[in-house]
Amino acid sequence: MALAKVPGTCLLTIRILQAHGLPSKDLVTPSDCYVTLWLPTASSHRFQTRTIRNCRSPVWNQSFHFRIHRQLKNVVELKVFDQDLLTKDDPVLSVLFDAGTLRDGEFRRESFSLSPQSEEWLEVEFRLQSLTDCAERLVSNGILVARELSCLHVQLNKEGDQQGSEGRVQLVIPGSWEGPQETSVGTGSFCFHCPACWEQELSIHLQDAPQEQLKVPLRALPSGQLVRLVFPTSQEPLMEVELKKEEGPRELAVRLGCGPCPEEQAFLSRRRQVVAQALKQVLQLEGDLREDEIPVVAVMATGGGIRAMTALYGQLAGLRDLGLLDCISYITGASGSTWALSNLYEDPDWSQKDLEGPTELLKSQVTKSKLGVLAPRQLRRYRQELAERAQLGHPSCFTNLWALINEALLHDEPHDYKLSDQREALCRGQNPLPIYCALNTKGRNLTTFEFGEWCEFSPYEVGFPKYGAFIPSELFGSEFFMGRLMRRLPESRICFLEGIWSNLYATNLQDSLYWASEPSEFWDRWAQDQASLDKEQVPLLKIEEAPTAAGRIAEFFTDLLTWRPLAQATHNFLYGLQFHKDYFWHPHFSTWKATKLDGLPNQLTPAEPHLCLLDVGYFINTSCPPLLRPTRDVDLILSLDYNLHGAFQQLQLLGQFCREQAIPFPPISPTPEEQLRPGECHRFADPDRPEAPVVLHFPLVNDSFQEYSAPGVRRTPEEKEAGTVNLSSSDSPYHYTKLTYSPEDTDKLLRLARYNICNSREWLLEALREAVQRRRQHRARGPE
Template sequence: MEQDGILSQGLITKTAGLEEEEVTRLNPDGEQQTPATKIESSLCYLLTVRVIRARNIHQADVLSQTDCYVSLWLPTASTEKFQTKTIKNCKDPVWNETFYFRIQSQVKNVLELALYDKDVVTQDDHLFTVYFDIAKLSLGEQVFMHFKCDSQRQEELEVGFALDNISGPSETIITNGILVSRKICCLEVQVVEKKKKKKKEKKSLSKKEFSFKVQGSYEGTQDITLGSDLIFSSSSPAKFHYARYKQPTLDVTLPGKKPSASVDKGFDLHMKAEDCPDHLDVRLGFDLCAQEQDFLRKRQKYIAPALKKVLQLEQDLLDHETPVVAIMTTGGGMRSLTALYGSLRGLKKLNVLDCATYLTGLSGTTWTMSNLYRDADWSQKDLNKQISEARKHMTKCKINSLSLKYMKYYKKQLCQRKREGHKTSFIDLWGLVLESLLHDGKDNHRLSDQQRAINRGQNPLPIYTAVNVKNSYSTLDFKEWVEFTPYEVGLQKYGAYVRTEDFGSEFFMGRLMKKVPESRICFLEGMWSSLFSLNVLYIWNLSHSSEDFWHRWTRDKIDDIEEEPLLPQKLHELRTRLFTPLGRLGSALRSALTDRLCIAQEHNFLKGLQMHNDYLENKHFCRWKDTVLDTFPNQLTQSEEFLSLVDTGFFINTSIMPLLKPERKVDVILHLNYSAGSQIQALNQTCKYCSEQGILFPKVDLSEEDRKNLKECYLFDGAETPGAPVLLFFPLINDTFQKYKAPSQKRSESEMEDGKVDLYGCCSPYSTYSIQYTEKAYDCLVQLGEYNILNNEELIVQALRTAVARKRQKRK
C-alpha cells in the first residue's frame, strides 16, 4: 500500500474526571461482599527511556561483528514498536537515543528491550530481550540501569529511565483489581472533495479510495471510496475506537499518490473525536451475577422441602442450614452421555436431584445436559422420555451423517457461520456432525435459551466447562478455566464475564463493538468435546506426568538477571528477567510438539483490557495462577485476538473447578466419574492441583485394596480440611450390579447375563470413541448408572446430614 501525507496527531478530547466510586454487592445470604468494581480517577506519568549503549555483544554473524539495534515495546502505552538506529560491525554499540511514553500509573507496565543483529539476507537475529517492570521506578527520579545479560561474556545493556508527572487531567479507569478498562474515544473521519466542472468536460467515472489507520484501535484500518459527483463526500465516516491515552496516531493514505507527493488541496478531512461512555459490557467482578443470585433464592424453595424429605426431618430447614449441593460429572464420549442419564434417574428416585443447586459437565456429559435443558421442567419428571429419546439416537445407524446430503448441509451452515462473523474451523464441522448424531435435523437451541429451564429455580443451574490454551504451549504449561452458564460466559482467573448471548461477539476495552449472532449449541458442544485439539505433548502426558524431558529443548530460557544499581524493593514489582530465544532446531521441535490439529476460536472479550499494577497480589488471581505466563502481563489473554478453547479433559477430566469458587459456597459435591481406564486418576489430579493452588478440597485417602478393587461409592467428608466440601465419589464400575438388579434384589439365574457389563475390556462396546451402541448395551449402561446411585443411598444421606450439621455449627 502506497502512503502519502501520513497525518499523525494526538487525538485529544474532553476528559470527564470522576472521583473513586465503588460498586458494592450482596451475597445471596445478605452479607456484604468485597467491592466488585472500582471506578477511579488515576494519574498518567511520562516515562523517558534513553537507550545508551551495549557492551561485549557476542558475534552472531560468521564474517563480521554484530550490527546491533534495540527494539522497545511497551504495549500498555503504545501499540507501536520503536527501535534505535543500527550500529554496524561493532560489539560495543553506542546509541544515546531517547524515547517517551505516556503510561497509566494503575496499569502493570513492563518494557521489553530486545537486542537484534541486523541481517540483510536472512531474518534479523534476536539475541535477547530484557523485561523491565516500570513499577521499580520512583516518581521524579532519574536512574541509569546496567543490565547484566551474560556474566561469562560480560554482556551488558545500559539504559536510562526517568518517571515524571505529566500535565493535564487524570484518566478515568474501571478495574476489578486484576483487569483495567481505560478511557476510550471514538474518532470520526469524513472526506469531502469540491471540484468545479469545466465546460464540455466529460464526467469522470473514476473512484477515489482513501485508507485510514489508527494502530491499536478496534477497527485498525478503514477505507473510504468516493464516487465521481461534482460535489461529493463519503456517505458515512470512518470510525475508530481507541484508548485515549495510548499515544494514538492517524495515518492517511491518499488515492493515486506516491509517498513523496503532497496532499491534494481539493480534499478536505473532517474529524471529530468524542469520549465513549464509561459503561462496560464485560462484567468485571468475582461475585455471582445478579441472575445467578436470583436463581439461588428461587431454587431454595425446591431444595429445602426435598432435603427435609430425604433426611426425614421434623422441622423445615432454615436458609442458613440448607447446604449447597452440586452434581459434578466427567467426560467420556457416548459412555458418559449414557451413564449420566442413569445416574440422574437414580438421584431422581431418591429425591436427591431436587436437593442439587448445580450440575456441571464437560465433553460427553455436556451432550446429555444440553438435551435435558431443552425441557423447562426436566428434573420434575421421571426422565424416562428423555432416556428413550437418547436411546433412539444412540442406536441408530450413523453412516447417514457422512452422506452427500449432510455434507451439503454442513457446508451451508459453515458458510453462514462465517458470514455472521464467527471464525470457523474443523471443530465447527465436528459440532455439526454431533448435531446429526444426536438429533433429528437442525437444532436451533442456544445456551441462553436454557434460562427458561431455570427461571423459576425448577432445575439445577447447568455449568459447562472448557479451558483456554495458547499456541506453542502445552496444557500443563498454559491453561485457563472457562465456565459457561445460561447467564454468562467467563474466565474465573480474571473475574471477567459476558452475557451468554454476547459470547462470540467482538469487544474492545470491555465495550461491545460488533454483535455477532449467538452460536447454536451444537457448535459449543463441538468445542466442549473437541477430540481433535490434541497435540503430541498430550499423547506423551497420557503415559507420563512430567514434561521435563521435552522442556530441556523446547521451553523458553528465562532467567532473573542482575542489575545495577539495585533499586528499592516494592511489593508489586516484577523481577527483571532475560529472555533468550530458542535456536531454530528448538523452535521447530517445540512447534511439532505443541501445535494442535485444530482448535475452536472465539473473539476474545478481554481484548484491549490491561493488567492492573497489583494483579499478582489479588487473591482471586492467585487462586488460579498456574501458568508459565502469569508473570508476563504483556503475553496474557487480554493481548490475544481470539480465545482458543478446548475440551477440559486435555488437562484434567473434571468439571469441578467452577464449584470451587468460594462465592458459590458449595457444601457437597457428588463426583460422577465416567472416565476410561483409571477411575481415580482425574480425582487424584484434582487433589494435587487444589493442593498446589491452595484451594480447599477434601483429602482423598484410598487403601491399596480399594485402589485395586473399587467400590461403587466413597465418602470423603473433608474433616481434616476445614472449609472443604463433602465429596461423594462414584467411580463407574460394575461391582454388586453383577448379582443384584436393584438394591437387595438378587438376580435370578436367567438374569445373570444382564449383570455382565464389560465397561473397559478390550472387547467392551463402551469405548470413548464408539458412537453407536446396541439397544442392550445402552440399556445396561443406563441401568448400571442408576443402580450405583440407588445402592448407595445411605452414604448420600450421610453426606447431606454432615453438611447440614456443619452449616448449623458454623452459624453458631
Template sequence: MLFSQWTCRFSTETVFGLNPKIGLCVLTCEIYICFYLSNCSCRQDLDMRFGFDLCSDEMAFLYKRKKYVASAMKNVFHLQQDLQDHEVPVVAIITTGGGLKSMTGLYGSLMGLKKLNLLDCVTYISGLSGTTWTMANLYRDAYWSQKDLDSHIAEAQKQATKCKMGCFSMDRMKYYNKQLCQRKEEGYRTSFIDLWGLMIEYLLNDGKDPHKLSEQREALCDGQNPLPIYVSVCVRDNYSTQDFKEWVEFTPYEVGLLKYGAFIPAENFGSEFFMGRMLKKLPESRICYLQGDILHCPGTEALGGWKLKMWRSVSNAVNQTVDVSDEDPVLPTRPHELRTRMYTPPGPLSSALRGALTDRFSVAQHHNFLRGYQLHNNYLENEHFCRWKDTVLDSRPNQLMQNPNLLGMIDAGFFINTSSPPLLRPQREVDVIIYLNKACKYYSEQNIPFPRISLSDEDKKNLKECYIFQDSDMPRCPIVIFLPLVNDTFREYKAPGVKRCCSEMEGGQLDLTSRCSPYCMFSVRYTDENYRRLLNLSEYNILNNSQMIMQALQTAMQRRQNMC
C-alpha cells in the same frame, strides 16, 4: 484491580492546498492519537462484568432454589422444622467426559438420584464433553427434574442406537456446507470443529436443533432445576496444555474466565468486544456449535485426521472451498505430575519443533471479549487470580499482560477430565460434591480447599462403587462423594439386595475398560442391550450407596447449622 484500560482520544486538523497542475483543492486530515492509562473504576456503561462475585441472575436463582432444596431435605431426612436459608447445604454434581459412555452414565445417575428423592437437593450440575449432551437435552425441558425421566432416557437411547452413516450422505454434506457458510457470513471463524458440531447435532437429534444456551434460563426461572455449568479450557498457540490453560465456564446467564473475573452475557459470547464494549453483535451460536468446538473435541491424531478428511470431502461434495486454515492433528496431552517446565532456545529449528508438538487440531477460535485490556501491574497480588494461577506465563508477567485478539477454546478433557473448577469458586459455597468419576491432584497444587483423596493399593486396583472424602480441619472444604463408574456388585445384584438368578447373570457383565469394550470413548453407536446395561449400572451404583450419600448430605447440613 486486575485490569487497566487504554483509552484513546482523537483530534483532527484540516489543511487545504491548491494543486497547480489540476487546479483542485486537496483535503488533508492529520489524526493525532493520545493515549492515557486509567484504572477501570467506572464499569456501569460496560457490556461486560468485572468481579469475582456471582452475577445478580445467579444470586436470584439461588434464593429460589434454596426453597426446593430445603423442602427436599425436610422430606428425605424427616426433619421436624423447616431449614433456614443459611442452613441449606449447597450440593453439586460434577461429571467427567467420555462421549456416549458419559452421556448414558449421567442419565442413569440422575435417574437413581430421582428415585431417592435427592435430585431436588442438588443446586448445581457441571459437565464437559459427553455429559454436556445429556445436560443440553434435558434443559430444553423447563421442568425436566420435576418429571419422570423415562421419556428423556428413551429419546437418548433412540439417538445412541441409531445408524450414524446418514451423516456421510450427500444431502447431509450439502447441509453442513450451507450451515458453515451461513455461520461465516454471520461473522464467525469457521473450522473443522464447526463441522464436528454439526455432526454431533445429527448424532443426537433427528433434525436441526435450534436450541441456544441462553434459552436454558427458562429452566431456572423458578429455581425448579439445578443450575447447569459447562466447562472449557482456553489455550494459546505454541504452548502445550500443561504450560498454558485457563478455565472458562458457561452458564445460561454468563460466559466467563475464572482467573480474571471477567464475564459477558451468554448470548453475547462470540461477539466482538473492545475495552469492555461490544463493537459488533453476532447472532448467538446454536448449542451444537458449543458442543462441537468447545465442549466436546476428541483429540487423537486418528480422529483429527479423520475430521480433516471429512472437511475436505464436504468442500469437494459441493465443488466449493470454505475458507479455513489447515491445522495439524493434535498431540494429546495428559495432566502433569511434576511441576517441571521446558524452555527451548529461540531459533527456526526449535520453533518448528515446538510448533509441531503444540499445534492443536481441535481449537475453536472466538473473539476475545477481553480485547483492549491489559492486566494491572498489581494483578499477582489478587487472591482470586492466584487461585487459578498455573501457567508458565504467570511467572513471566510481561508476556501475560497483552490479551490476544482471539480466544482458543478446547475441551477441558485435553488437560484434566473434570468439570469441577467453577464449583470450587468460594462464592458458590459448595458443601457436598457428588463426583461421578475420578478425582485429581490439581486442587492441592493450586491450594484450593479440597479433601485429600486417599486410596489403598487394593482400591486403586479394584475401585469400589462409592467413597466419601472430607477434611474436618478445613471448614469450607467440600465433602466429596466419589462414585467411579465401575462394575462391582452389579455383577451379582440386579437391584440393591436383589441377587441375580442364573439366567440374569449375563446382564451384569459389562466390559468398561478394555480396548474391545463397546463403551470406548469414540464409539458413536450402542446396541439397545449395551445402552440399557450401562444405564442400569449407573443407576444401581447410586441406589446401592444411598446410605453413604445421605450420610454425607446430613453431615453437610449439620455443619451448616453448627456454623451459624
C-alpha cells in the same frame, strides 16, 4: 469494581544508552544491533532505535516517551537484535522492566545482562514524571482494568466539483479496534476506537502514491468539534477530510467481578427454598431449615463421549428415584456429559418429571446408524451454515464443522436452541443451575499445555473466574474491545458450544475427512485412528499440512480443511483489557501450575484477539473447577466419573491441581484395596480444612450390580447375563471411539448407572446430614 476518574498519568522517558560486548551471530563480522521497545499499556507500536553497524559495543543515546497510568501494570519489553539482511534478525538480549518500581520524579540507570557472570550488558535510563493534564476514568476489579475509549469519525470528500479517478485510500490508527480500513474518496464514513490517553495519530495513505500521506495527531483534535482538513495531494481531485473526535462508549458489556452475577444469586435464593423442602423430606427433619443452614450440593460429571452422556442419564434417574434431585443446586459437565445436560435443559421442568421419556429419546439416538451424517445432503447443509457464520463475522475454525457433525450424531434435525434459552429452566428455581467447562490455552502450543485457563459457561454468563471477567451468555462470540461491545453477532446455536466443550473427539477428524471418499470409509478411518491408543489416553492436537490427495468428502470443505485452522477460535471478549498494578496478588487470580506466563501480563489472554477454547479432557477430565470458587461455597460434591481407565486417576489429578493452586480440596487417597477393586461410592474429606468440600466419588464400576438387579434384590440365574457389563479400557463397547451402541449395551449402561446411585443411598443421606450439620456449625461459630 471501581469506577472513577483516577489521577496517576505519568510521562515515562526511556533512554537507550549503550550496550557492551554483544555476541555476534555472524562468525565473519561484528554485530549490527538495534533495540526495540514495547509497552502495550501506552502504545500498540513497537519502537526501535537506529542500527549501529559492525560494533559489539554500540552507543545509541536515543530517548523514547510514553504516557502511562500508575494504576496499570506497565511492563516494558526491551529486545536487542542483530540485523541480518538475508535472514530473520537474530535476538541477542531480551529483558523486562516494571515501570511500577519507579517513584514519581525518579531518575534511574539500569544495566541488564544475560546472566550475573555475563560480560554483555545493555545500559538504559528511566525517568518518571507526573502529568497533571488529565485524570483517566478507570474501571477495575483489582485484576483487569478497562480504560476510557475515544471515538474518531472520519469522512473523505472530493474538494469542490473536481472530477477525476477515484483512487483507493487507506486509513490507519495503530492500536484501534477497527484496524486499517480501505475506501474510495466519498464512499462513506468510518469510525475508529482506541484508548483515549494513547498518543495516537491518524494516517491517510494514497494507495496509488504510498509516499503521499496525511498524519493527524489525535490529541490535537478538539473533542466534539468537526474539523475539516484538505489533503494536499499531487493527484486530482483534492481530498477534504472531515474529522470529529468524541468520547467512546462508557458502559461496559464485560462484568468485572469475582462473585456470582446477580442473576445467579437470585436463582440461588429461589433454589434454596426447593432444596430446603427436599432435605426436610429425605432426611426426615422435624422442623424447617433456616436459610443459613441449607447446604450447597453439586453434581460434577466428567467427560467420556456417548458413554458419559448415557451414564449421566442413568445416574440422574437414580437421584430422582431417591428424591435427591431437588437437593442439588449445581450440575457441572464437561465434554460428553454436556450433551446430556444440553438435551435435558430443553425441557424447563425436566427434573420434576419422570426421565423415561428423555431416556427413550436418548436410546434412539445412541443406537441409530451414524453413516448418514456425512451424506451429500448433510455435507451441503454443513457447508452452507459454515459459510453463513463466516459472513456474520465468526472466525472460521475446524471445531465449527465438528459441531455440526456432532449435532447430527445426537439429533435427527438441527436444533435452533441456545444456551441463554436454558434460563427458562431456572426461572422458578425448579432445576439445578448447569455449568459447562472448557479450557483456554495458547493456540501456538497445542501439544504442550504449559498454560491453560478454566472457562465456564452457564445460561447466565460465560467467563473466566481467574480474571473475574464475564459476559452475558447471549453475547458469547460477539466482538469486544476494552470491555465494550463493539459488534454484536447473533447468539450461536448450542451445538457450536457443544463443539467447543467436546472437541477432544475432533482430533483425527481432519485427516479422516481428507482420506475418505464415502461415509463408511471415513468412520473406519476415524475409529482406527482413535483406537490406536491402547488405553483412553488424551491425543495431542496437531496442525499439519493438508494431504496432497483429498477424498470426495473433503472437497465439500476445501477452504476450511486446506487452511488447517486451530481447533477453536472465538472472538476474545477480554481483548484490549489491561492489568491492574497489583493483579498478581489478587486473592482470586490463580496462576497456572509452575508457568512463568502469569507474571507476564503482556502475554496473557487479554492481549489475544481470539480465544482458543478446548475440551477439558486435554488437561484433566473434570468439570469441578467452577464448584471450587470460594464465592459459591459448595459443601458437598457428587463426583460422577466415567473414565474406563483408573477409577481415581482424574480425581487425583484434580487434587494435585488444587494443591498447586492452594484451592481447598480433600486429599484423594484411596486404599490399595479400593484401588484394586473400587466400589460404587467413596467418600473423601479433610477434617483439618472445614472450608474444603466433601466429595462422594462414583466411579463407573460393575461391582455388586453383577449379583443384584436392584439394591437388595439378587439376580436369578436367568438374569446373570444382564449383570455382565464390559468396562475394559481396551475392548469395551463403551470405548470413547464408539459412536453407536447396541440396544442391549445401552440398556445395560443405563441400568448400571442408575443402580450404582440407588445402591449408595445411605452414603448419600449421611453426606447430606453432614452438610446440614456443617452449615449449622458454621452459623454457631458466627462470621469469621
